[in-house]
Amino acid sequence: MNEEIKSFTISVYTENNIGLLNRISAIFQRRHINIESLTTSQSEIESVNRFVIVVNITESQAIKVVKQIEKQVEALKAYYHTDEDTIYTESCMFKIKSDLLFEEPQIQNIIKDSNARIVTVNKKFFVLEKSGRRHEIELLRRELNVFGIMQFVRSGRIAVTKEEMKISEMLSAFNNQL
Structure with a gap:
């Protein structure tokens, strides 16, 4: 067996x-x-x-x-x-161009719907933080990938x-x- x-x-x-x-x-x-x-x-x-x-x-x-x-x-x-x-949970961070935060209303909806949190914003980029199950993080990554991700990192469980x-x-x- x-x-x-x-x-x-x-x-x-x-x-x-x-x-x-x-x-x-x-x-x-x-x-x-x-x-x-x-x-x-x-x-x-x-x-x-x-x-x-x-x-x-x-x-x-x-x-x-x-x-x-x-x-x-x-x-x-x-x-x-x-x-x-x-x-269990995992955490991740995304670095994305700041222009998108203001020019793409869909980004704001994605952030709100995913319960992600904006950690920092400056003229060049903003950083999102998300904690959750791996499939939730992967879904957010796929949604943000359409707009371009400058950097992405995920923790271990x-x-x-x-x-x-x-x-x-x-x-x-x-x-x-x-």
Whole structure:
């Protein structure tokens, strides 16, 4: 029986050490798994970082990857979750010629309808910011592309789980050992 490939969010709690990102990405590379999105930040515990990695794989692959990641000395704990198990978002920014903001009424409607936010405006360009699901960001990008986009950047996914992960107690104990 073939398993279904679906989107998984892998959360990895780690010490903040040089070279760890390379070793974690090598785990995916060796298994020929493409990373769709990768974000890293401080976690809820002072000296612990959290990687949020989005991949399209089977559940058995997710289990193997999580186990492999946890073998890294600096990796404290790793989890995998489906999209249904998480609350997630991405952010993006668009840089567009300022003339369009005033000369194309449709641009103003697109901004309003997409719930995007104007971050800055000057004589040469304006910058829009949008947070949401990837498909919402892609829709906005397609709509604005017609008018010309000077620059575009999208963040990786940030996510929290719907269920309590019980990681905080473990991380607090780790933090107290430092």
